[in-house]
Amino acid sequence: MQTLQVITLGCSKNTVDTEHLLAQVQDRYTLRPEDWEGPVDVLLINTCGFIGDAKEESVQTILAQVQSGRAGKIFVFGCLSQRYADSLPGLIPEVDGWFGARDLAPVVRALGVDYQPERRTWRSRRQGAYAFLKISEGCDRRCSYCAIPFIRGAHRSVPMEDLEAEARALAAQGVKELVLIAQDTTFYGLDLYHRRALAELLRRLSAIDGIAWIRIHYSYPADFPEDVLDEMATNPKVCRYMDIPLQHVADKVLDNMHRHVDGAWTRALIARMRERVPGIVLRTTLIVGHPGEGKRAFAELLDFVREARFERLGAFTYSEEEGTWGAEHLRDRTPARVKQERLAELMACQRGISFAYNQSRIGSEVKVLVDSLSDGVYVCRSEFESPDVDGEILVHYDKAMGPDPQAIVGQFITVRIVSADDYDLAATYVGR
Numbered sequence: 231m232q233t234l235q236v237i238t239l240g241c242s243k244n245t246v247d248t249e250h251l252l253a254q255v256q257d258r259y260t261l262r263p264e265d266w267e268g269p270v271d272v273l274l275i276n277t278c279g280f281i282g283d284a285k286e287e288s289v290q291t292i293l294a295q296v297q298s299g300r301a302g303k304i305f306v307f308g309c310l311s312q313r314y315a316d317s318l319p320g321l322i323p324e325v326d327g328w329f330g331a332r333d334l335a336p337v338v339r340a341l342g343v344d345y346q347p348e349r350r351t352w353r354s355r356r357q358g359a360y361a362f363l364k365i366s367e368g369c370d371r372r373c374s375y376c377a378i379p380f381i382r383g384a385h386r387s388v389p390m391e392d393l394e395a396e397a398r399a400l401a402a403q404g405v406k407e408l409v410l411i412a413q414d415t416t417f418y419g420l421d422l423y424h425r426r427a428l429a430e431l432l433r434r435l436s437a438i439d440g441i442a443w444i445r446i447h448y449s450y451p452a453d454f455p456e457d458v459l460d461e462m463a464t465n466p467k468v469c470r471y472m473d474i475p476l477q478h479v480a481d482k483v484l485d486n487m488h489r490h491v492d493g494a495w496t497r498a499l500i501a502r503m504r505e506r507v508p509g510i511v512l513r514t515t516l517i518v519g520h521p522g523e524g525k526r527a528f529a530e531l532l533d534f535v536r537e538a539r540f541e542r543l544g545a546f547t548y549s550e551e552e553g554t555w556g557a558e559h560l561r562d563r564t565p566a567r568v569k570q571e572r573l574a575e576l577m578a579c580q581r582g583i584s585f586a587y588n589q590s591r592i593g594s595e596v597k598v599l600v601d602s603l604s605d606g607v608y609v610c611r612s613e614f615e616s617p618d619v620d621g622e623i624l625v626h627y628d629k630a631m632g633p634d635p636q637a638i639v640g641q642f643i644t645v646r647i648v649s650a651d652d653y654d655l656a657a658t659y660v661g662r
Contacts (some may be wrong), residue, residue: 232271234259234341235307237295239288240278242411242447244308246353246364246371248276251354254338254345261354272341273301277310279381281549285310286638305329307337309381313553327490332367332383341604351396358445359599359640360407360617361400365393365431369413373477374488374556375520376547378413382534384654385413387422390431394438407599408441409616414450416458426455431477436467441641443599445616447473451499452490459506464653469613470507475515480527486560493530495571500538511614513542518576519569520548521560528572535579541587542620543580583654588621588650595646595660600622600639608638610645610657621653628659638662 234255238248251274252261262270273295277288286658288310295304305327311318312330319328329337335345355361368383370374397408410431412418419427428446435444444467446458451474462468478484479493491499503510523531535543547569550562598610601617608625615621625645627635645657 231258231260233269234272235261235262235264235266235270235301236274236276237264237291238276238310239291240276240280240284240309242362243364243410243413244276244278246362246411247308247331248274249353250350251334251337252354252450253349254334255341255343256354256395258343259341267300269300269302271302273299273304274337275304275306275308277306277308279284279308279310279313280377281546286352286656289621292322296322300469303327305337305340307331309336313377313381315629319497331381351355351392351399353396353400355403357404357640359405359601360409361405363393363397363400363408363435364388364411365415365418365428366412368556370417371414372488372555373519374486374560375551375554377551377554380553382413385417385421387418387420387427389422390427390434393431394434397435397438397441401438402602404440406440406640406642407443407617408435409445409447411447414448415446416449416453426453428455429457429461432458432461432465432468436465440455442467443469443613445469445471445613447475447616451476453498454499454501456506459503462510463507466477470510471614471616472507472510473513473616473619474501477515477517478520478523478527480523480530482522483527486522486556487517487520488555493534493554497534497538511541512538513616513620514540515544516543517548518545518572519562521556521562521564523564524550532576532579535576535583539583539587540580541584541614542616543577543584544619545573545576545580584621585650585652588652591647591655592650593647595644596623596657597642598625598645598657599627600641603627603639606635610643621655623647623657625657625659630661631659 236248238244278284303326307329309331311328327340338345366387368385369379370385481492550557597610598612600608600610602609606627610623644660647657649656
């Protein structure tokens, strides 16, 4: 059989797309790992086109692979080629085929395989105890800074039956944690069922044997479906963890962003989450330097971070993206230097909050999922750490764990937290 390799760039949604694609063609190709550097018959590059840095990485990856000469054919798909379908083929003519992000069937056919609808819930994936589950595609929101709606199209929920079938197959492969992802998970179900159905989906996925944790990412604050909080508070399989990108808190900035909430709403929602789900860990994302963010608005943002005390927080500087409402109607007056200074100040503030939270956990016993083992150290996570984006809990191998160190990878164990820094924690083994 011919050899095939996929290089996947960008977010976890792209990872899921790659796994679905490979499930369609795995019978016809010998699959090479992502870090393979040898010759290959066909190379696929799954690109990201969200912001400037991601676009640059995608372009540089394509050029490097073209120049390497190691691939018989190179096909490019994903967000970058969806966004710049008219210009990229002329700029990089060495690529053998360009495909978008909204439909994998043309890529499958280009590989000489008939697309099989019955395999739509199949995944060809690396081994591991967690998996991302993409519950919808596209977005009906129109945030002024975001290019996703015209890259990925309108919101489309995946039917619950398909998600259950996919989750059952993942559980059969040893997956114990599902991380629900979408452009906006709270919008789930509106197109198919004419109601917000995320809470119902959580209940149905919880009924699947083998699935122990379900984690929610990318939740939009406006019209947040609060029955999800009830599920989180009462369902032991739903992690007390919420990823809710708020982006800002100052009213003028939120209005310019087209977020459909104001600062008072945002503060009240965070308070309700803390009250209704005791012990919940909140992760958010913020943008600094957006048009409308003067010194006063940035000071308000800092005060909000100190007040809300998010256990997890990421931030980035505003990037004007062509084609967005913001690029056409708002003037980006904040110098890059000022944006970077604000980002550094914000993250310095957050580091202190994160450190204090981690320090408060010293001495506690927690259930963790063992993700991997390297040089005698286990990389683990509790329900309060999400894969790829949060810190880790590190545990040294102990003979009490058993004679085979590899045996507990992918399993749950109980550990005691003994030390912590800004993001990571160290723990000792307690038992299974």
